[in-house]
Amino acid sequence: MKKIVIISDFDGTITKKDSLVQILDRFAGPAWRDIARLIRNGRLGTRIGLKREFALCRVTKKQFVEFILENTALDPAFKDFLEFCKRNRIAFLVVSGGFTLNIETVFNKFGITGVPYYANRVTFNGDRVRLRFPYKDKRCKACSLCKAPYIRKFKKRGYFTVYIGDSVTDRCPGKIADLVFAKLGLAEYCAAKGINYIPYNTFGRVKKIISGYLKEP
Ligand SMILES: [Mg+2]
Ligand SMILES: [Zn+2]
Numbered sequence: 001m002k003k004i005v006i007i008s009d010f011d012g013t014i015t016k017k018d019s020l021v022q023i024l025d026r027f028a029g030p031a032w033r034d035i036a037r038l039i040r041n042g043r044l045g046t047r048i049g050l051k052r053e054f055a056l057c058r059v060t061k062k063q064f065v066e067f068i069l070e071n072t073a074l075d076p077a078f079k080d081f082l083e084f085c086k087r088n089r090i091a092f093l094v095v096s097g098g099f100t101l102n103i104e105t106v107f108n109k110f111g112i113t114g115v116p117y118y119a120n121r122v123t124f125n126g127d128r129v130r131l132r133f134p135y136k137d138k139r140c141k142a143c144s145l146c147k148a149p150y151i152r153k154f155k156k157r158g159y160f161t162v163y164i165g166d167s168v169t170d171r172c173p174g175k176i177a178d179l180v181f182a183k184l185g186l187a188e189y190c191a192a193k194g195i196n197y198i199p200y201n202t203f204g205r206v207k208k209i210i211s212g213y214l215k216e217p
Helices: 019-027 032-040 046-055 061-071 078-087 100-110 148-156 168-176 184-193 203-215
Strands: 004-008 091-099 117-125 128-132 160-165 179-182
Touching: 004 148, 004 203, 019 046, 019 061, 019 091, 019 100, 032 046, 046 128, 061 100, 061 117, 078 091, 078 203, 091 100, 091 148, 091 168, 100 117, 148 160, 148 168, 160 168, 160 203, 168 179, 168 184, 179 184, 179 203
Parallel strands: 004 091, 004 160, 091 117, 160 179
Antiparallel strands: 117 128
């Protein structure tokens, strides 16, 4: 069996709900939903789209962090899944089209350590939000942080690549990973594009399927 890497989305995959959606629903006007529709339809990339959505937000850093602490829950099987990866020497990392602040806040809240993660940055000026995209990839016009290069990098190093996601920013890696776990919008996208995927609801299902792979000769 090859070395395995599992690359996971964060919002709506590790957390039960997408924390960006929750924040926009609470702190931006309803118009952000129109922008989200353009992104889903491929009319707008996620970098410009996210910028426009968060330009509608009025939220201080304190409110932002408090809101995440109060309103996010983990996939119930996630911590057990991390232990499973450790036990089996499976590399696990998080690549998110959201923000590092959300990931840090949630990982701190639930005592999760030692998981590498990559995401965009958010800074605050009073109640105005600014976004930065340090991992922007010139080759992809669609993404604020394209996750496909992470899959490619591990493939080159001989890994069997697994991707887990739920939404728009998971499309690029979903197209090229060796094995894709998809739910919601990503599952719809894969079905429409004829991309093979395994439906999942929680990390419990992912663990079960990967365990099967480990037993193969
Ligand atoms: Mg997501
Ligand atoms: Zn991309």
